[in-house]
Amino acid sequence: MNTFVLLQVSEQVAAKSADMAAKDPHGIIITAVSVSVVFIALIILYFAYTFIGKLTSGQIKMPKIKLPSFKKKTAEVHPTPEEMAAIALALESKRSGEVYAAIGLALHQHMNEKVHDNESYVITIKRRN
Amino acid sequence: MNTIIESLQQFWQYTGFANMTYQHLIMVLIGIAFITVAIKKDWEPLLLVPIGFGMIIGNIPITEGLNVGIYEEGSVLNILYQGVHQGWYPPLIFLGIGAMTDFSALISQPRLMLIGAAAQIGIFGAYALALQLGFNPAEAGAIGIIGGADGPTAIFLSSKLAPHLMGAIAVSAYSYMALVPVIQRPIMLLLTTRKERLIRMKPPRVVSQKEKIIFPVVGFILTAMIVPSGMALLGMLFFGNLLKESGVTKRLAETARGPLIDVVTILIGVTVGCSTQADVFLTGSSVKIFGLGLMSFIIATMCGVLFVKFMNLFCKPENKINPLIGNAGVSAVPDAARVSQNAGREFDKSNHLLMHAMAPNVAGVIGSAVAAGILLSFLG
Numbered sequence: 001m002n003t004f005v006l007l008q009v010s011e012q013v014a015a016k017s018a019d020m021a022a023k024d025p026h027g028i029i030i031t032a033v034s035v036s037v038v039f040i041a042l043i044i045l046y047f048a049y050t051f052i053g054k055l056t057s058g059q060i061k062m063p064k065i066k067l068p069s070f071k072k073k074t075a076e077v078h079p080t081p082e083e084m085a086a087i088a089l090a091l092e093s094k095r096s097g098e099v100y101a102a103i104g105l106a107l108h109q110h111m112n113e114k115v116h117d118n119e120s121y122v123i124t125i126k127r128r129n
Numbered sequence: 130m131n132t133i134i135e136s137l138q139q140f141w142q143y144t145g146f147a148n149m150t151y152q153h154l155i156m157v158l159i160g161i162a163f164i165t166v167a168i169k170k171d172w173e174p175l176l177l178v179p180i181g182f183g184m185i186i187g188n189i190p191i192t193e194g195l196n197v198g199i200y201e202e203g204s205v206l207n208i209l210y211q212g213v214h215q216g217w218y219p220p221l222i223f224l225g226i227g228a229m230t231d232f233s234a235l236i237s238q239p240r241l242m243l244i245g246a247a248a249q250i251g252i253f254g255a256y257a258l259a260l261q262l263g264f265n266p267a268e269a270g271a272i273g274i275i276g277g278a279d280g281p282t283a284i285f286l287s288s289k290l291a292p293h294l295m296g297a298i299a300v301s302a303y304s305y306m307a308l309v310p311v312i313q314r315p316i317m318l319l320l321t322t323r324k325e326r327l328i329r330m331k332p333p334r335v336v337s338q339k340e341k342i343i344f345p346v347v348g349f350i351l352t353a354m355i356v357p358s359g360m361a362l363l364g365m366l367f368f369g370n371l372l373k374e375s376g377v378t379k380r381l382a383e384t385a386r387g388p389l390i391d392v393v394t395i396l397i398g399v400t401v402g403c404s405t406q407a408d409v410f411l412t413g414s415s416v417k418i419f420g421l422g423l424m425s426f427i428i429a430t431m432c433g434v435l436f437v438k439f440m441n442l443f444c445k446p447e448n449k450i451n452p453l454i455g456n457a458g459v460s461a462v463p464d465a466a467r468v469s470q471n472a473g474r475e476f477d478k479s480n481h482l483l484m485h486a487m488a489p490n491v492a493g494v495i496g497s498a499v500a501a502g503i504l505l506s507f508l509g
Contacts, residue, residue: 013290016508017267027257027269034253034503041355041499042246042492048347049239056340 148190152407160184160402166307173307173464176280176398180303183402199403210400213295216288218397219281220365225390226281226494227345227369228382230462234487236340237333240440241450241485245492247436248458249500251276251429255421256504262417267291270504272418275302276425277497278309278459284401285362286501289509296405297415301422309464310471312423313430313456317472320434321452325441326476328451330485341374352499358509359502366498426459433458433489450485457486460493 024030054060141147163181167174186206191198199206212218235242256273264272271291274283275298283302287295305312318326349367353360372382434455441449453472457465469486 013267013509017265017290020266020508024266025260027253027260027266030266030507031253031257034500034507035250037355037503038249038496038499039243039246041352042242042496044351044355045348045495046239046242048351049236049242049344052340052343052347053236053239053334053336056337056343057334 143192143195145190148192150190150407152411153188153190156188156405156407156410157185160188173303175394176303177307179395179398180300180402183399184405185402186399187403187406199400199406206400206403209396210404212393212396213284213400213404214288214292216285216361218393219285220361221393222281222390222397223362223498224365224369224385225393226462227366227371227385228373229386229390230370230373230491230494231487232344232370232491233336233341234333234484235491236336236344238485238488241454241488242492242495243440244433244436244450244455244458244489245460245494245496246458248429248433248455248489248493249277249496250432251425251427251459252497252500252504254428254432255425258424259417259421262421264414264417267508268294270508271295271298272421273425274298274497274501274504275305275418275422276429276459277493277500278302278306278426278429278461278465279494279497280306281397282362282460282497282501284397286504289505293409294414294418296401296410297412297418298422299401300405300410301419304419305422305426306461306464309426309459309461310468312426313465313468314472316427316430317434317453317456317468320431320438323476325438325452326473327480328449329477329480330451330482331448333484333488338374338376342371342376345371345374348495352495356499356502356506358506359498362498362501363495366494429459430456451480451482454482454486454489457488457490458493458496460490460497462490462494463487465493466490 020030051060160181160183163177163184166172167177167181187199193201195201196204197206198204199210201207252273252275254273255276256269259269259272260266267290271283271287271289271294274286277283280299280302284295284299287298291298345367349363352363356363369382369385372378372385434452436458437450437452437455441452444450451469451473454466454469457469459465466483466486470481470483473480473482
């Protein structure tokens with residue numbers, strides 16, 4: 001690679017440049033279009049951030065969408081007779097206190113969504129001097 | 130005895146002293162001048178010292194075949210220069226800029242973003258002037274971007290559009306960035322009245338963490354959708370800012386704004402300086418580029434200040450903007466904002482404009498990257 005090759009423009013750039021020189025020799029079109037695009041881009045950002053600012057500061061309130069409540073639905077669901085029978089059988093069968101405690105703990109964790117451990121994702125080990 | 134003398138003569142032919150021309154000497158002296166100004170005047174020392182020393186390295190005369198020159202394939206300098214030539218370094222610098230910039234001032238006063246857009250007119254003014262001076266459109270586009278007052282963007286665009294002019298463009302851009310206080314202040318004072326300089330602006334509102342996190346994501350999607358060709362610069366800028374604001378990537382943000390940007394600044398400075406070899410740099414085109422660069426800075430500053438005055442026509446008295454922050458629309462962060470602050474305090478000691486000026490200043494960074502993307506899509 002010599003100086004000449006490293007400093008050459010690509011063929012595509014040369015072709016586009018020649019095309020632009022023919023179409024817009026004084027640069028008026030490219031200037032007008034480019035300035036407009038820069039302004040449009042920043043005006044869009046202006047509107048976006050104004051809206052986000054108002055939204056986060058509470059000046060604009062988003063309409064509340066009523067989502068079906070999970071708790072209500074589950075409360076309304078009643079077990080079928082077959083399920084009732086299965087639960088009764090399970091309760092009647094002889095199990096140790098530890099099994100009931102484990103089932104109780106598992107259900108408690110599940111209901112409180114604490115099944116998974118919260119991990120810090122920090123895997124660095126600090127060496128002690 | 131003869132063999133020793135012949136050997137010494139042969140060695141002499143390899144030395145820089147034997148191959149030195151007055152052009153090399155001029156470039157070495159310019160390099161020394163850059164270092165002197167950076168140390169004595171504290172003008173952009175982080176850039177001018179590496180560039181100045183790079184100029185000295187690049188202008189030590191060498192004979193072909195030693196494989197040490199920046200333009201010789203496989204040489205160490207040539208490999209390091211690929212980051213400039215292929216445009217890898219500027220987006221990495223933008224990553225660091227994003228990770229160190231607080232966009233709160235802009236988020237709290239989005240209307241000031243338009244000043245950043247107005248100042249970009251300098252780029253296109255210089256483009257039109259460069260065409261009149263005989264440069265082709267690709268070269269004119271690369272020269273015009275000097276008006277964005279953004280060194281990495283200037284290097285990025287010139288590496289794509291006019292690599293043969295990159296040394297002159299980069300040196301011109303960084304030189305004028307260092308001279309921002311000298312160039313901008315008289316123009317600001319010339320275009321404003323005493324009454325306008327005393328305008329006090331409302332303090333910016335407090336910005337929530339949620340807004341700061343939304344800003345880079347929304348900002349990138351919107352700007353990159355409009356100008357996909359500026360994706361590399363814009364993506365890295367906003368990504369760096371997300372690392373800073375997310376609150377969970379502190380280590381990455383610290384690396385981006387610390388060691389990473391320092392390493393890339395050293396490499397970009399030295400290699401750009403090296404690329405200004407006398408035979409490539411000392412041409413009539415370089416003189417024109419320096420003149421056009423100055424013009425683009427002047428036009429950008431004028432447009433920023435005048436645009437604030439235009440905006441004030443539509444503002445309520447309590448919402449008026451001090452036109453002394455108009456100069457900060459160029460993206461020389463934070464030097465241009467500091468010029469606003471100092472100019473404001475000259476006329477009212479208790480009027481602090483720095484926070485307000487930072488808004489158009491960081492908008493200028495986004496604006497210049499968008500402008501570079503537009504020029505690249507037209508000419509690249």
